[in-house]
Amino acid sequence: MNWAFVGASTIAGQYLVGAVRAQAGSNVVWIVSGSANRAASFAKDHNIAQSGTDLAAALSDPAIDAVYISSTNEKHHAQALAAIAAGKHVLCEKPLATRVADATDMVQAAEKAGLVFATNHHLRSAGSLRAIRDLLDSGKVGRVLSLRVLHAVELPVHLRGWRLDNPSAGGGVIADLTVHNADCVRFLLGEDPISVVAHMDTTGLGQGVEDSAMSVWAMPSGAMVFSHESFTHPFAASGIEVHGTKGSILARGVLSQEPGGEIDLITDHGITCVEYDRAGLYETVVRDFAAAVAGSGTAAASGRDGVKSLQIAEAVRAAALSGQRQTVNYGEAA
Numbered sequence: 241m242n243w244a245f246v247g248a249s250t251i252a253g254q255y256l257v258g259a260v261r262a263q264a265g266s267n268v269v270w271i272v273s274g275s276a277n278r279a280a281s282f283a284k285d286h287n288i289a290q291s292g293t294d295l296a297a298a299l300s301d302p303a304i305d306a307v308y309i310s311s312t313n314e315k316h317h318a319q320a321l322a323a324i325a326a327g328k329h330v331l332c333e334k335p336l337a338t339r340v341a342d343a344t345d346m347v348q349a350a351e352k353a354g355l356v357f358a359t360n361h362h363l364r365s366a367g368s369l370r371a372i373r374d375l376l377d378s379g380k381v382g383r384v385l386s387l388r389v390l391h392a393v394e395l396p397v398h399l400r401g402w403r404l405d406n407p408s409a410g411g412g413v414i415a416d417l418t419v420h421n422a423d424c425v426r427f428l429l430g431e432d433p434i435s436v437v438a439h440m441d442t443t444g445l446g447q448g449v450e451d452s453a454m455s456v457w458a459m460p461s462g463a464m465v466f467s468h469e470s471f472t473h474p475f476a477a478s479g480i481e482v483h484g485t486k487g488s489i490l491a492r493g494v495l496s497q498e499p500g501g502e503i504d505l506i507t508d509h510g511i512t513c514v515e516y517d518r519a520g521l522y523e524t525v526v527r528d529f530a531a532a533v534a535g536s537g538t539a540a541a542s543g544r545d546g547v548k549s550l551q552i553a554e555a556v557r558a559a560a561l562s563g564q565r566q567t568v569n570y571g572e573a574a
Contacts, residue, residue, distance in 0.1 A: 244270035244298040247311035248282035257286045259522035270298040299326035313410025317342040324349045329356040335419045336546040338410045347543035356532045358539035359546030361423040365524040367517030368494040368501050382486030384463045389421040390479040392470035405447040412449035414557050417469035422552035433457035435567045438559035444472045455556045
């Protein structure tokens, strides 16, 4: 499978080029960026044959099978539609768009064209989260009573910029991290939040956007979910806690781009350290995407998964702005 990358992003360079090339016979052969110099530099650094600012030129290349989009969020909609119109399969970064209507439009266009459209919710491809879900599915903690997602960390310096000062580009911690937490919760519990209450604030880094948020979600099963996101916590660690009628799961350091962290299962038998697959997250994302294109599997996170995570994040923002509980409206993605 030959790929065109749209957006010379940090994540593309650090993780996705290698993830693509880890698949037999796959390569990145185009890089498109809003800056010709940035595209040329990215191409040189990663040994990519073609580079430039003209998306149409890349999409017209018959050698291209798939497109990975990691530009700023407000550009995803138009770029994805162009790729779909050109007959290319698409893996798009989260959030899919800055508006739910645009995200839904992208998904529906791909479905109509018979193309694979997936969301790069990489955390559900972590061996750690898959191990936690297996524990829940096997009944190791009994009925789930509550789940806490702890994603309050310090935004790395190299990722600062539009995330901290550009709301029109999809900046802010809710667009960046709440969508991640939403997908993690949906993946682990297999259900969608009914309603949310929330608070957001600016606590040191955000300029015109929130850099911290907390929310509580009501789930159909009766479980309660607490979600905490921040860009401003330099000494905190990410984690997931699941508490049930027969036990608890405490996972530390698992919400990361790297396959790390530790998981403890606590029951009346004591504490058990849970082993799990530590394969690279993005290699798993690309492998599953390729299987979906080949018709031998499904993408780890579908486009509709991406729409739902954005719908939940929008409900969290609305709850924080209004100070009132918000029902999550899933509309056509339900």
